[in-house]
Amino acid sequence: MTLRTTPRATARLQFHKDFTLDDAVALVPYYAALGVSHLYASPLLTARAGSMHGYDVIDPTRINPELGGMEALERLVAALRAHEMGLLLDIVPNHMAVGGADNPWWQDVLEHGQRSAYANFFDIDWDNPDPLLNRRVLAPYLGLQYGEALQSGEIKLALAQSGGLVLRYHEHELPLSLASIAPLLRGLSAPLAQHFAEAAQAANPAQAGAAAKQALRNFATAQKEALAPHLAGFSSPGRLHQLLRRQHYRLAWWRTAAAEINWRRFFDINSLAGLRVERPEVFDATHGLILQLYVRGLIDGVRVDHVDGLAAPGTYLRKLRRVMAAAGAQRPASAAQGAPYIVVEKILAAGETMPARWQADGTTGYDFMDQVSAVLHDPAGEAELSALWSLTGRGTDFLQIEDQTRRQVLRDSLAGELTRLAGLLTRLARQDRATTDFSYYVIKQGLQELLAAFPVYRIYAGPAGADAEDGRAFDTAMGLAAQRIRRADRPVLDLLRHWLLEARPCALPAGPARALLLRTRIAFQQLSSPTAAKAVEDTAFYRFGRLLSRNEVGSNPGQFSLTPASFHAQAAWRGAFTPGAMLATATHDHKRGEDTRARLAVLSEIPGEWELAATRWMRLNAAIREPVGPDAADELMLYQMLVAGWPLGLEAQHQAGIEAYGTRVAAWQQKSLREAKLHSEWAAPNEEYEAACERFLMACLDARRPMLYELIAFASRIAAAGAINGLTQTLLRLTVPGVPDLYQGTEFWDQSFVDPDNRRPVDFTARMSGLRQGPEDLTAWRDGRVKQGLIARALAARREMQGLFAHGSYEALEADGDMAGHLIAFRRADLQHEMLTLATRLAGGFMVQIPLLPPYVWGTTSLAVPSGRWRDELTGTAYESPGTLLLRELLAKLPVALLRRV
Numbered sequence: 001m002t003l004r005t006t007p008r009a010t011a012r013l014q015f016h017k018d019f020t021l022d023d024a025v026a027l028v029p030y031y032a033a034l035g036v037s038h039l040y041a042s043p044l045l046t047a048r049a050g051s052m053h054g055y056d057v058i059d060p061t062r063i064n065p066e067l068g069g070m071e072a073l074e075r076l077v078a079a080l081r082a083h084e085m086g087l088l089l090d091i092v093p094n095h096m097a098v099g100g101a102d103n104p105w106w107q108d109v110l111e112h113g114q115r116s117a118y119a120n121f122f123d124i125d126w127d128n129p130d131p132l133l134n135r136r137v138l139a140p141y142l143g144l145q146y147g148e149a150l151q152s153g154e155i156k157l158a159l160a161q162s163g164g165l166v167l168r169y170h171e172h173e174l175p176l177s178l179a180s181i182a183p184l185l186r187g188l189s190a191p192l193a194q195h196f197a198e199a200a201q202a203a204n205p206a207q208a209g210a211a212a213k214q215a216l217r218n219f220a221t222a223q224k225e226a227l228a229p230h231l232a233g234f235s236s237p238g239r240l241h242q243l244l245r246r247q248h249y250r251l252a253w254w255r256t257a258a259a260e261i262n263w264r265r266f267f268d269i270n271s272l273a274g275l276r277v278e279r280p281e282v283f284d285a286t287h288g289l290i291l292q293l294y295v296r297g298l299i300d301g302v303r304v305d306h307v308d309g310l311a312a313p314g315t316y317l318r319k320l321r322r323v324m325a326a327a328g329a330q331r332p333a334s335a336a337q338g339a340p341y342i343v344v345e346k347i348l349a350a351g352e353t354m355p356a357r358w359q360a361d362g363t364t365g366y367d368f369m370d371q372v373s374a375v376l377h378d379p380a381g382e383a384e385l386s387a388l389w390s391l392t393g394r395g396t397d398f399l400q401i402e403d404q405t406r407r408q409v410l411r412d413s414l415a416g417e418l419t420r421l422a423g424l425l426t427r428l429a430r431q432d433r434a435t436t437d438f439s440y441y442v443i444k445q446g447l448q449e450l451l452a453a454f455p456v457y458r459i460y461a462g463p464a465g466a467d468a469e470d471g472r473a474f475d476t477a478m479g480l481a482a483q484r485i486r487r488a489d490r491p492v493l494d495l496l497r498h499w500l501l502e503a504r505p506c507a508l509p510a511g512p513a514r515a516l517l518l519r520t521r522i523a524f525q526q527l528s529s530p531t532a533a534k535a536v537e538d539t540a541f542y543r544f545g546r547l548l549s550r551n552e553v554g555s556n557p558g559q560f561s562l563t564p565a566s567f568h569a570q571a572a573w574r575g576a577f578t579p580g581a582m583l584a585t586a587t588h589d590h591k592r593g594e595d596t597r598a599r600l601a602v603l604s605e606i607p608g609e610w611e612l613a614a615t616r617w618m619r620l621n622a623a624i625r626e627p628v629g630p631d632a633a634d635e636l637m638l639y640q641m642l643v644a645g646w647p648l649g650l651e652a653q654h655q656a657g658i659e660a661y662g663t664r665v666a667a668w669q670q671k672s673l674r675e676a677k678l679h680s681e682w683a684a685p686n687e688e689y690e691a692a693c694e695r696f697l698m699a700c701l702d703a704r705r706p707m708l709y710e711l712i713a714f715a716s717r718i719a720a721a722g723a724i725n726g727l728t729q730t731l732l733r734l735t736v737p738g739v740p741d742l743y744q745g746t747e748f749w750d751q752s753f754v755d756p757d758n759r760r761p762v763d764f765t766a767r768m769s770g771l772r773q774g775p776e777d778l779t780a781w782r783d784g785r786v787k788q789g790l791i792a793r794a795l796a797a798r799r800e801m802q803g804l805f806a807h808g809s810y811e812a813l814e815a816d817g818d819m820a821g822h823l824i825a826f827r828r829a830d831l832q833h834e835m836l837t838l839a840t841r842l843a844g845g846f847m848v849q850i851p852l853l854p855p856y857v858w859g860t861t862s863l864a865v866p867s868g869r870w871r872d873e874l875t876g877t878a879y880e881s882p883g884t885l886l887l888r889e890l891l892a893k894l895p896v897a898l899l900r901r902v
Contacts (some may be wrong), residue, residue: 003084005300005338006361006580007843008798008805009037009734010088011742012475014042014054014588014759015064021072025079030768032083034788035795038300039080040088042588042740044073044537045289045510050096051581052492052759053588055305056091057405057413059104061285069842077298083503086300086336093283094309095266098122098273099141099171099551101166109137111164112205112246121282123264123274123526125420133262134248139249140257140270142288149253150237157184157231159220163213165231165250167244180246185216190218234449237893255683260417266309267530267538268413274526278311294340295327301341301817303364303582305651308346308457308529311522315462317342317358343582347532347554349456351468352580362574362581365741366554369584370572372729373549373597374562375824376669378606378842382560384607388614389546398544398558405539406452408677412692417527422447424520428499431513438492446485446492446523457532458525463506463518467777474501500524538667541591545637548644549600561604564609564824564841566759568812571826575737575810583733586743586750588759592644593745593752599722601643603784605844606718612712614639615763617700618851620707625697629679629692637672638697639711641665644717645751648782662701666694668753721844723749723781723851724895727790728824728839731896735828735837736796736812747791778850778894790874794898797835797873804833815887817861822853823887824865833900836865837872838887840895852895862886869902878902 011031013024024039030467031039043054046064054064060626077087098106105118110384113119114135126135142149149155149169160166165181167174173198176184179199185193195212202208220227234243242250244251257270264274276282293299303841304320307313324340342360350369354360372638386396395401403600410418422444428444429435450464454477459470466474478497482490500521540549550557574581577816585594603610617639618632630638642665650657670690680686726749734740745748745762748770752758767788798805805828813825813836825838843853865881870877879885890897 001302003027003037003086003336005059005086005336005341006806007040007086007088007300007341008431008802009036009740009742009795010582010832011036012040012042012588012698013744014052015044015054015067015818017050017066019761020066020474021068023078028076028079028083028085028439030764030771032085033771034742034747034792035549035799036742038086038088039076040303041090042321043090043092044303045092046630048100053820055092055094055095057092058097058102060096061289063289064269064363071345071730073293073298079701081334084652086340087298088301088303089290089293089299090154090303090305091287092305093275093277093286095272095274096122098140099270099271100171107173107175108206109246110139111177111209111250113177115205115698117206120279121275121285123276125262128262129423130260130262133260135248137249137817138174138257138260138262139174139251140176140254141169141299142251142733143170145520147237148253148558153235154239154514156253157243159227159231159236160213163215163217163220164209165216167240169251174247174249176243176252177247178205178212180243181212184231184234184243187221188226192219227373236562257416259415259419260411261555262415262420264526267534268305274309276311277316283316287320287323291323291327294324295330297331297335298555300336300342300703301361304344304360307344309526311526311794312460312462313344314355314358314460317344317360321359321725323780341580341785343580347457347537349558352473355460355467356468356577362578362586362738366587366737367570368574368581368733368738369552369587369590369758370555371562371567372585372732373555374551374559374602375564376598376725376729376841377547377550377561377599378844379561379563379604381604381607384611385546385604387612388607389544389633389636392543392545392631392636394543394633396546398540398556400542402536402540403452405543405677406531406535407448408452409535409539411532411865414527414531415418416716417523418444418448418451418531419522421520422525424523424573425496425499428516428520433517435495438495441491442489443496445489446496447487450477450480450496450729451528451531453477453484454528454532458526458528459501461501461521463504465504466501483834513879534631538675539677543633543678544673545640547600547603547635548592549597549603549639552597553587553589565812565815566878567811567824568697570808572812573737575680575808579737581738583736583738583739584741584743585729585733586746586752586758587849588755590745590752591754592641593750593758594729594746595722595726595750596727596752599718600640600749602718602721602844603640604628605721605842609717613710617707617710620705621696621700624696626692626696629689631679632695634669634673634679634693635696636667638665638693638700641753642711643670643715643718644701645753646712646719647867648749650712652708652712655703658701658703658708664753664757666697667757669693669697671754717847718844720848720851721846723787724840724843724848724853727787727851727894727896728841730787730790731794731837731898732800732824732841734791735805735835735898736826737805740795747788749782750788754863778852781851790894790896793874797898797900800828801833801835804828804830804835813863814885815861815863817859817887819858819861823861823863834866835898836863836870836897837899838890838899839899840891843895852893853891855892858886860886861888865899866901870899871902873900 045057046062109116155170158168182197199208199212266272267356286311344360345364389427423442426440429438442897455472491881525789676684770785775785795881808828808830811827815823828835862884865885870879
């Protein structure tokens with residue numbers, strides 16, 4: 001069988017120093033037996049030491065030595081090829097890690113400023129109106145205010161290993177400019193001082209500076225005792241301040257970044273700086289190794305992280321495909337065949353599609369994760385759960401909460417980016433006598449209203465203008481902004497629309513005006529994306545708790561459920577337009593594990609039972625609730641999480657297990673409170689409120705209180721129904737159009753929480769053993785082997801019928817009878833094969849102890865199954881269909897079925 005670059009199924013692995021590439025070699029036979037065609041690796045390029053995720057790249061030219069380096073990668077690929085498997089790589093073109101002392105490109109910028117060879121690698125505003133930042137980079141690394149940090153003595157002058165002089169502040173190393181070093185050395189060695197002075201004026205300061213640093217290193221080796229006391233003389237606060245004024249950076253308190261940052265960050269993270277990958281030299285420097293890996297056949301495709309952070313995603317992706325395809329001609333004959341596989345991490349809003357002109361195979365699957373979860377929610381429960389949530393006082397209108405959080409993010413963490421963009425727009429206004437009277441204040445107000453109302457992450461208007469979809473998104477924001485802005489200021493919205501959407505920069509002559517318009521347009525698009533991410537996923541999702549299973553990456557909590565018809569329509573669309581898109585139900589970034597969400601979804605079916613339980617617990621726990629907290633909303637969200645993640649089989653007498661579970665929930669709770677930014681936040685933690693909430697949590701789990709026993713009983717009440725949901729979403733992921741992705745360890749039940757909980761070590765030994773043993777009957781369902789067995793058998797079908805799953809037709813099926821609404825089913829076929837997928841939904845209203853509806857529940861409900869012989873690929877059961885079959889027969893052994901025409 002020839003391996004193709006487009007995967008049949010992928011398995012995502014998170015690599016770090018405690019799980020290396022060599023560790024993955026031992027897992028290759030397991031994943032091959034499971035039926036996966038490609039491993040899907042987290043970023044492998046050299047990241048910051050100790051990184052647990054790899055997105056903080058410091059050197060894109062090497063495979064991370066902590067993971068084993070290139071040699072270990074070659075060993076892993078050799079093992080994969082021996083099992084007819086391939087490798088996909090997660091790449092990070094948007095940003096690099098900065099600060100510390102380990103990114104040579106960033107350190108060169110700090111040392112040489114605009115004369116650095118890397119000055120244009122990063123998205124830095126060198127022409128800042130602030131005199132303290134003009135031609136300088138903000139270095140927001142101080143834990144104290146600047147004056148206090150100087151006075152504290154924590155900033156020290158020292159000799160770097162490279163031979164230059166640096167300022168050290170904890171883990172940060174800030175190089176001194178060559179020009180500023182010369183005066184420091186005059187009293188020590190006139191020749192050395194002259195050497196640095198000449199290097200500062202050289203055409204190539206980095207090269208000349210290297211020679212000067214070598215001379216200083218030689219001097220320091222020869223005269224160790226002379227250098228240290230000499231440098232100590234410059235360590236007073238006053239002299240350090242004068243020295244810092246001569247640098248190409250402004251060292252500052254970390255909190256100044258929110259309002260004064262003059263370079264693009266990844267969201268609001270000061271340790272991640274945006275790259276200008278749209279520049280050819282930056283693309284080449286950051287993608288050289290990636291292309292080499294593809295040419296050598298070591299990887300078969302890439303997952304592009306945070307594509308919306310790039311200046312021009314479409315241009316980037318077309319170029320990436322072009323250069324990878326050209327490189328593909330040099331791949332060895334033994335490598336996987338076909339075009340390079342390219343998927344993008346992108347959040348799609350309701351009704352939004354990935355632009356076809358990007359030439360990507362699809363998204364990484366957040367959209368599917370939303371759809372498959374929503375179709376397992378009962379719309380009948382929305383009103384009652386909304387009423388329960390309204391008792392907390394937080395409000396039931398998610399759009400209103402989103403508006404509040406967007407404004408807060410723009411006011412606080414992204415204020416600097418908003419100020420910079422408003423400044424660029426004001427410069428545009430000053431260029432034309434017709435617009436010169438639009439003030440900075442009015443422009444900023446209009447801009448803020450647009451960003452607060454933007455319905456998608458971003459638009460993609462470029463030099464030639466925008467398409468119709470961009471126009472619709474912009475006009476939606478315009479309509480809302482017009483309602484919220486002062487009537488007198490509404491004309492500014494039309495002006496913003498012209499600049500940011502309608503105008504065609506390519507129609508302008510090349511020059512400053514054209515460059516400014518393009519720069520402004522890109523800056524707007526690169527601000528709307530982090531505004532949405534920080535406000536919605538990282539804030540509003542932690543404030544709105546009607547039902548937390550709908551608060552997931554790529555989801556809209558305001559949309560409570562999805563009809564089967566809508567689910568089918570979106571699956572059919574995917575099959576027609578992006579059949580190579582990934583299908584995910586768990587990722588390294590999910591807020592709740594796939595089976596945690598599946599169990600929570602059951603509450604939508606029994607809202608009355610949930611309300612009785614939650615309100616009773618609130619009354620029972622009044623005695624342990626402290627005046628400081630938790631508030632009612634945080635309490636209700638805590639109860640949801642306790643029930644949703646309760647480990648299968650954990651009983652009240654298992655004290656160690658309960659303590660371990662409490663520790664995990666406490667970590668989620670702290671993150672939830674800080675992300676919500678109401679009672680606490682990362683920038684200013686409210687330790688008193690957080691401690692009160694943790695004490696409340698631990699008291700809930702106290703075996704001396706009735707709450708614990710009721711909690712266990714309720715979790716047990718819905719666990720089997722939740723498992724039915726889990727098996728349903730698993731089979732749907734494996735059989736609808738697209739490429740199913742398996743996140744590490746989730747072949748067993750996944751009751752995880754948000755990171756880092758969802759990145760805990762995986763017990764692969766248990767999973768390998770489980771696959772060898774095979775699934776037992778449903779009475780032993782709690783060990784997870786039933787889910788693993790389903791995956792293995794469905795993937796075996798995908799391997800045997802690759803054409804059907806890659807390009808086969810998709811047809812929704814409807815059952816006939818009273819229980820028809822509890823089935824989701826569809827037919828897939830090609831010229832050779834025909835398969836039917838059947839899956840149970842909305843089983844929470846039935847008291848089930850195992851993940852299966854009893855046959856009598858299905859009654860006489862039936863499904864039209866074409867006449868002939870059929871076999872269930874999951875159970876091996878054979879059927880002879882006269883034209884219809886009863887669901888009580890088809891779903892007698894498992895809550896799902898995969899029927900293949902024999």
